[in-house]
Amino acid sequence: MDDSSFISNELDENGFPSCLAEDDGEGGDSCEEVDGVGIVDGSDGKGESFAGSFYRSGTDCSSLLQKDPSLTDTRKSSGTRLVQADLFKMWGLKRAADSKAGASLINGTRGSDDRALQKNPKLRRVGEDIATSGNVAKRNCPFYKRIAGTPFTVDAFRYGKIEGCTGYFLSHFHHDHYGGLRKEWSHGPIYCTPITARLVKSCLAVDSIFICSLELDTEYTIEGIKVTMLEANHCPGAAMIYFRLLDGRCYLHTGDFRACRRMQSHPLLSSQHPSVLYLDTTYCDPKYRFPSREDVLHYTVEIAKSGLKKQPKTLIVVGAYSIGKENVYLAISEALSIQIYVNASRRRILQSYGWDELSKRLSSDGHETPLHVLPISMLSFERLKQYLDGYRQFASVLAFRPTGWTYSEKIGEQLDLIKPKSKGRITIYGVPYSEHSSYLELKEFVQFLQPEKIIPTVNVGNAATRDKMQKCFQDWMKS
Structure with a gap:
């Protein structure tokens, strides 16, 4: 590419x-x-x-x-x-x-x-x-959102009341997963992690009587089925959902996740091969071999340090979604010992995480810190120039757009080859910081789990793409 x-x-x-x-x-x-x-x-x-x-x-x-x-x-x-x-x-x-x-x-x-x-x-x-x-x-409701042999669905709220479903699981608080949830929701219990539960209640005003908070790494029995929420390494509150059926079969629904080595040490994942793996296949294509998040964070911090060294009056901007990318601006904040400015709306969301390490670094005054978090949609030359005009103490903007979609096969893991886009006083870096698994991470995760069957949950609307993914799965299981 x-x-x-x-x-x-x-x-x-x-x-x-x-x-x-x-x-x-x-x-x-x-x-x-x-x-x-x-x-x-x-x-x-x-x-x-x-x-x-x-x-x-x-x-x-x-x-x-x-x-x-x-x-x-x-x-x-x-x-x-x-x-x-x-x-x-x-x-x-x-x-x-x-x-x-x-x-x-x-x-x-x-x-x-x-x-x-x-x-x-x-x-x-x-x-x-x-x-x-x-x-x-x-x-x-499509089949890949229903958990076979159970009365449960995952991330299927947009379909309203689903026949035969008595429990609705929400893997995390991103709209493509919670879409359909409204304050009028009354179709059944919503099972999710504590962070997601707080967001569902505060942001969507869903009645608390329908919100069932499940702690991570704790086994619950729901309608005779044992359920455990596992850390998904995606965004705050995101969980993989592990189902153990009455007949002993185990199903794993990853939701959106970024596979990592530490998942392989989890006792549930290491003790039994899942019968069915519902897999986040966002980047299930050999061309997506982006670097680890740790490497991208280190690179981003070094660029931020270098930018401030060249021009001490630099305003550092990190683009982010409503939920996610927190580790990017937290890493810069810790490395440079500076606070993080976010608006009142985002501050309310971040403080709901109960993440003290982050909360103590938040600032409500954009004039007192050179590190600002803005919606990722703001990262254009025109909008950043307008934003800079509101902070006269800064001479330039160094912005980071952290998303896996910035990945280039030509650059691969050689982050030093990334070329920023500059115009006037504005410089924008696209850094391949993804909260979804890369192709190789998916491959290693599947080879570790050795599931009997894999159901892809992303990019399933195209026959050619589905066939390509199934071929990948077959190759992974053979090697």
């Missing part, structure tokens, strides 16, 4: 790549395409609400969809923008007038699919049935 093919050079206002290469998307989740989005406070229109600020911070980059070849020339030239589906309704916010906004995405295509489904209800996406009620197409 050469520099011209980076899908991460331009991100939309929610942190998604604005130009998506084919097969880079997750077919299992839907987003809306919205033009001219404007968010206003639901109360008096003065300033931005907590919900609005949370929305602007974006979501996890794993929920990407393919470009629609049927888009008009005008749309193609302006680029496709993916945003968090139904978040306006979820938060009760108003948006700028846009009668065309809100087209759902099914099978990687947009509004035209809804009309096609109404005309032909036999159309369906792989793994997902389409039921009809009158003239409205309704999607049924």
Whole structure:
């Protein structure tokens, strides 16, 4: 992949790549395409609400969809923008007038699919049935979100009440996983980690009676099935979910995760091969062999030190989603002994983690520290220049965009080959810091677990991609 093919050079206002290469998307989740989005406070229109600020911070980059070849020339030239589906309704916010906004995405295509489904209800996406009620197409929960032999689903809230399901698991608080949860939720208990539980309650106002907090590494018996939440090494509160059925079979659902060696020492994972592994396959392609997070963190810290040495009046900016990338700005803060400025909305989220090491480093005054955290969508030359104009004590901006989508095969693990983009007083580094497993990490994890069956949960909407992944699985199990 050469520099011209980076899908991460331009991100939309929610942190998604604005130009998506084919097969880079997750077919299992839907987003809306919205033009001219404007968010206003639901109360008096003065300033931005907590919900609005949370929305602007974006979501996890794993929920990407393919470009629609049927888009008009005008749309193609302006680029496709993916945003968090139904978040306006979820938060009760108003948006700028846009009668065309809100087209759902099914099978990687947009509004035209809804009309096609109404005309032909036999159309369906792989793994997902389409039921009809009158003239409205309704999607049924896909098989890879249901845990076979149990009354449970994982990250399937957007499908509403699911027949036969008496327990809904939430792996972590990213919108492509919690989408569909609203304050009116009443379909059954929501099982998740304590951090995720606090976020579900405070951010979505779901009634506490439906929120069931499960501690990590603690075995619970739920409807006769033993369940254990395991650290997923993804974002705060993210968990892999280990199910031990009555007949002795064990299933592991990874949610979104980044595989690492320490997982192999966990007694549950080392004691029995899982019958079924529901696997996060975001980067299940041999071209994704990005470096370890530790190496990327070290590189980022060294660049930040060098930047401040050359120009002491440098403002360091780290782009982040609403949840995730905390280790990047925490590493810079610790190495340089400086505080971290975040706005009130993000500060509220970070403090909900109960992560003292991070909380004690947070600042509410952007003028007193040179380290600021901004939504990843802010990392453009124009927006950073405007932001810098508000802090006259700084002479330049050194910004980091930490996401696996910045990875280049040409650079690989040679981080020193990364070339920043500069314009005027603004310099932006794209660093391949991912919170999903690389191809080699997936391979090692699967070879360690030796599951009887693997069900991919990402990039499943394309037959060629599914076949390619299955071939990878077969090769891994043979070697």
